[in-house]
Amino acid sequence: MAFENKFVQLRIEKAETLRDAGINPYCNNSKRNTTIKKYLNVNSDIEHKENKRDEHRHYTVAGRIKLLRVMGKASFLQLEDESGVLQIYVARDHLPENFYNDIFKKNVEVGDIIEVGGYPFVTGQGELSLHASEFKLLTKSIAPLPEKFHGITDKETRYRKRYLDLIMNADVRKTFQIRSKVISLTRRFFEDKGFLEVETPMMHPIAGGANAKPFVTHHNALGIDRFLRIAPELYLKRLIVGGFEAVFEINRNFRNEGMDATHNPEFTSIEFYWAYKTYKDLIEITKEYFLYLFDHLDLPTHLPYGDLEIDFNKFSEVPLIESLHTIGEVPSEIVNDKEKILEFLKSKNISVKNGLSLGQLQGELFDEFVEHKLINPTFITEYPVEISPLARRSDVNPDITERFELFIAGREIANAFSELNDPVDQYERFKSQVESKECGDDEAHAMDEDFIEALSYGMAPTAGQGIGIDRLVMLLTNEHSIRDVLLFPAMKPIHHEELNQEEV
RNA sequence: GUCUUGUUAGCUCAGCUGGUAGAGCACGUCACUUUUAAUGAUGUGGCCGAUGGUUCGAAUCCAUCACAGGACACCA
Numbered sequence: 001m002a003f004e005n006k007f008v009q010l011r012i013e014k015a016e017t018l019r020d021a022g023i024n025p026y027c028n029n030s031k032r033n034t035t036i037k038k039y040l041n042v043n044s045d046i047e048h049k050e051n052k053r054d055e056h057r058h059y060t061v062a063g064r065i066k067l068l069r070v071m072g073k074a075s076f077l078q079l080e081d082e083s084g085v086l087q088i089y090v091a092r093d094h095l096p097e098n099f100y101n102d103i104f105k106k107n108v109e110v111g112d113i114i115e116v117g118g119y120p121f122v123t124g125q126g127e128l129s130l131h132a133s134e135f136k137l138l139t140k141s142i143a144p145l146p147e148k149f150h151g152i153t154d155k156e157t158r159y160r161k162r163y164l165d166l167i168m169n170a171d172v173r174k175t176f177q178i179r180s181k182v183i184s185l186t187r188r189f190f191e192d193k194g195f196l197e198v199e200t201p202m203m204h205p206i207a208g209g210a211n212a213k214p215f216v217t218h219h220n221a222l223g224i225d226r227f228l229r230i231a232p233e234l235y236l237k238r239l240i241v242g243g244f245e246a247v248f249e250i251n252r253n254f255r256n257e258g259m260d261a262t263h264n265p266e267f268t269s270i271e272f273y274w275a276y277k278t279y280k281d282l283i284e285i286t287k288e289y290f291l292y293l294f295d296h297l298d299l300p301t302h303l304p305y306g307d308l309e310i311d312f313n314k315f316s317e318v319p320l321i322e323s324l325h326t327i328g329e330v331p332s333e334i335v336n337d338k339e340k341i342l343e344f345l346k347s348k349n350i351s352v353k354n355g356l357s358l359g360q361l362q363g364e365l366f367d368e369f370v371e372h373k374l375i376n377p378t379f380i381t382e383y384p385v386e387i388s389p390l391a392r393r394s395d396v397n398p399d400i401t402e403r404f405e406l407f408i409a410g411r412e413i414a415n416a417f418s419e420l421n422d423p424v425d426q427y428e429r430f431k432s433q434v435e436s437k438e439c440g441d442d443e444a445h446a447m448d449e450d451f452i453e454a455l456s457y458g459m460a461p462t463a464g465q466g467i468g469i470d471r472l473v474m475l476l477t478n479e480h481s482i483r484d485v486l487l488f489p490a491m492k493p494i495h496h497e498e499l500n501q502e503e504v
Numbered sequence: 505g506u507c508u509u510g511u512u513a514g515c516u517c518a519g520c521u522g523g524u525a526g527a528g529c530a531c532g533u534c535a536c537u538u539u540u541a542a543u544g545a546u547g548u549g550g551c552c553g554a555u556g557g558u559u560c561g562a563a564u565c566c567a568u569c570a571c572a573g574g575a576c577a578c579c580a
Contacts, residue, residue, distance in 0.1 A: 005514065007514055008514085010531070069542050070536090070542090071536055071538080071539065071542075072535075074537035075537090089538075092537075093537085125538070125539070144530060144531075145515080145530085146529095147530065148541060149529065149541045150517085150528095150529080150541095152515070153515090156571070156572045157515095160572095168515095210579095210580080211579080255580075257579050260575095260576095261574090262580075263580070411580085412580060443579075470580090481573095492570090492571065
């Protein structure tokens, strides 16, 4: 039951006591006239003043009480708002008669949201504080906060009750401020380049644009199932057909797959499409984008990530086949021979599905021996055509595509290619995907005839790219779980025992 | 999905090879007008994640389940 906890009961009683004394414990006419950060800035000169105070200044701040130290007729409390922390000095004789003893000491406690007016002064210990002459309770907190020193560390509680995590852990707030900036800077970067931000459907009749299992939902009015999108790609390309020459979308994708440190069922990406460009141009704009982010986030281009050091001045470019040998140390004589690759994988005790093509096997080799070694930003280029169903073939080698993926700290951050705009080739690729699907690959593409028809009208030569925003934020904030860069990561619902008993 | 480690007070954690539950913080009461996790005294607080089993006796041993962390598999 709600409110049954004895600490909660006690605090509800305090709220009632306040009401009886004519004080609204949920009062909303706040007169706050400055933030704590501004208060600290504007009063930084106080320590040079006579008596280290200025009784002619008056400010009203508001926030949550994080610490409370009562010493008889005076108290110190630490007040926190979004901008910072301020020490408040509350003395009995500077407040209305009896307020300090009867109201403040008995009914105000850590967690409450209050408003305090007074003048700036510096304490004997040298801390710029506020000397209170007005005190108003704005919101009574009836649930006790976690312990003041250790805060809240239990990961499950932190993710399920993110509000508590945010109250207790300032660095968590910082992470999400950075996330917000990354998204806003990304938007600004592409807008400044002349890209148009668009919104395409989240509910698709066919889940396309990536290899992944979709979530299914049902549209009652039409009596049909819809798929939550796994990627916006095919819709964004329809817009290029329609004549937009540079578009981008920042939004959620949904994939019905496992959850772990780098996967959440819903995740955020930016996809952008740029007509009359190739994947080579995308490599350049990607480098520019990263420098732009580092510059505007005020981050050094040499970043620690766990035990790793990432140098964002060192972008390199390696064709996939070449990387197998030079980085993955796979013998170069086997990488173009299906049988030899299978033999090699077997000798390394790595099992793969039956019936994989050469390109797919090369992909396996890459995942197994190369990916985790790519620490500094590396563009892996020239992907086999079999694992790139939407990418344009290379003019010099029809087995490979004009594609790259960007890897940083051993993880894929971006995927990009010159887009396949030959409708007949695209039709054939879909057909071979459908065959894979029929052979049991439930992540293979479905046929999208409407998309083929769109391509048939002619899509200008275009290059397109997707960047995983969550993983990017992880890199920039030195976080190692995607849950730490998502405000509300996916969690299993908790079974309530009472419900079970009712059912039985 | 598999393996593995957890789950004890509002929070952070002890609790040994089974013998009716412990600390700190928080909270209550008292003292204290310059503290910094304030301090001193004193007190309240628990279905030991859930269900079964073994046992005279289970927080502790066993099984099943739930949730979480980590690793692996699939994927971005």
